Amino acid sequence: MAVYTDVTEPQLAEFLDRYDLGSLSSYKGIAEGVENSNFLLRTTGGTYILTLYEKRVNRGDLPFFVGLMEHLAGRGLSCPLPVHDRDGNALGELSGRPAAIFTFLDGMWTRRPSPEHCRAVGVALARMHESARDFPLTRPNGLAPPDWRPLYESCAGRADEVEPGLSAEIEAELADFEANWPGHLPKGVIHADLFPDNVFFLAGELSGLIDFYFACNDLLAYDLAITLSAWCFEQDGSYNVTKGRALIAGYASVRPLDEAEYENLPMLCRGAAMRFMLTRLYDWLNVPDDSFVTKKDPREYLKKLRFHRGVREASEYGLEKAAVTKGMA
Ligand SMILES: Nc1ncnc2c1ncn2[C@@H]1O[C@H](COP(=O)(O)OP(=O)(O)O)[C@@H](O)[C@H]1O
Numbered sequence: 001m002a003v004y005t006d007v008t009e010p011q012l013a014e015f016l017d018r019y020d021l022g023s024l025s026s027y028k029g030i031a032e033g034v035e036n037s038n039f040l041l042r043t044t045g046g047t048y049i050l051t052l053y054e055k056r057v058n059r060g061d062l063p064f065f066v067g068l069m070e071h072l073a074g075r076g077l078s079c080p081l082p083v084h085d086r087d088g089n090a091l092g093e094l095s096g097r098p099a100a101i102f103t104f105l106d107g108m109w110t111r112r113p114s115p116e117h118c119r120a121v122g123v124a125l126a127r128m129h130e131s132a133r134d135f136p137l138t139r140p141n142g143l144a145p146p147d148w149r150p151l152y153e154s155c156a157g158r159a160d161e162v163e164p165g166l167s168a169e170i171e172a173e174l175a176d177f178e179a180n181w182p183g184h185l186p187k188g189v190i191h192a193d194l195f196p197d198n199v200f201f202l203a204g205e206l207s208g209l210i211d212f213y214f215a216c217n218d219l220l221a222y223d224l225a226i227t228l229s230a231w232c233f234e235q236d237g238s239y240n241v242t243k244g245r246a247l248i249a250g251y252a253s254v255r256p257l258d259e260a261e262y263e264n265l266p267m268l269c270r271g272a273a274m275r276f277m278l279t280r281l282y283d284w285l286n287v288p289d290d291s292f293v294t295k296k297d298p299r300e301y302l303k304k305l306r307f308h309r310g311v312r313e314a315s316e317y318g319l320e321k322a323a324v325t326k327g328m329a
């Protein structure tokens with residue numbers, strides 16, 4: 001469920017008066033999504049997405065997110081383009097919430113990613129990284145390794161309610177991240193949440209990326225690790241090396257990794273799994289069951305964390321160093 005704020009027809013019609021989009025034909029809440037309220041908006045000028053930003057999104061970050069989408073779309077990456085009102089503003093206010101209108105992207109996200117999907121996602125992620133190189137705004141990652149311990153501590157020692165022994169396991173992992181995180185690797189603007197529900201396909205081809213609301217400046221290879229962890233595991237929790245190989249090869253075909261990035265992949269993947277396990281754990285323990293926020297199972301990411309902990313060398317993800325660092329994969 002992702003319509004947290006109601007919008008009345010007169011409110012929306014008044015909001016639309018500020019744009020050159022024609023008049024309101026219809027609008028309807030979109031159930032998918034977690035953080036914000038989204039509406040499918042039809043006007044006499046076309047079809048759009050209306051987003052109302054909810055409490056968990058910091059208003060001060062909105063110019064970064066909206067500016068990034070505009071920048072990437074301008075570089076030819078397929079992603080929602082913010083629509084400006086007649087005064088040039090991409091951000092307005094509707095029903096007491098910051099609000100923006102975006103172009104509609106055709107396509108659907110895939111529930112069953114294939115190796116071909118994974119390769120296309122790897123290519124798109126690397127293109128995003130390259131296209132954002134000259135984006136002038138910056139935003140620190142609010143969910144970087146130094147934030148993981150406070151997030152864990154805000155779960156008030158209740159991790160063992162999810163699985164006995166989990167608190168001690170998290171403690172040991174956090175100590176390792178604090179001592180060994182490879183913070184020196186190349187940085188840039190990362191998507192930071194490129195899960196299957198944020199990538200659209202149309203007729204088998206990748207048609208666009210959405211949901212840039214965790215985007216920030218951080219390690220580029222960490223974004224690859226997040227994406228690999230989200231796309232290359234099966235329902236039973238097993239790693240699919242064919243998908244992993246395809247995703248990494250797709251990425252490296254646009255942006256080859258450097259040796260240190262490649263060698264640190266197991267640590268980066270463990271970190272990616274920890275980050276999503278912790279945010280899910282926090283919601284699992286703290287968000288009331290009748291709340292609108294969709295809770296996701298932290299144990300899915302606990303399994304992935306354990307898999308990554310067992311990986312001794314990056315080649316176990318499917319590709320040898322020479323292939324990935326030379327971009328010849
Ligand atoms: N530009 C767009 N074009 C088409 N559909 C979109 C677009 N933006 C969002 N959506 C739809 O809205 C849903 C929720 O969007 P998303 O950005 O993932 O929300 P949240 O930030 O709340 O997770 C998506 O799954 C998709 O169905």
Ligand SMILES: N[C@@H](CCOP(=O)(O)O)C(=O)O
Nearest residue numbers: 033034035193195211276296
């Ligand atoms: N991808 C995250 C949750 C964030 O959801 P999104 O709809 O904003 O992508 C997770 O799976 O934990």
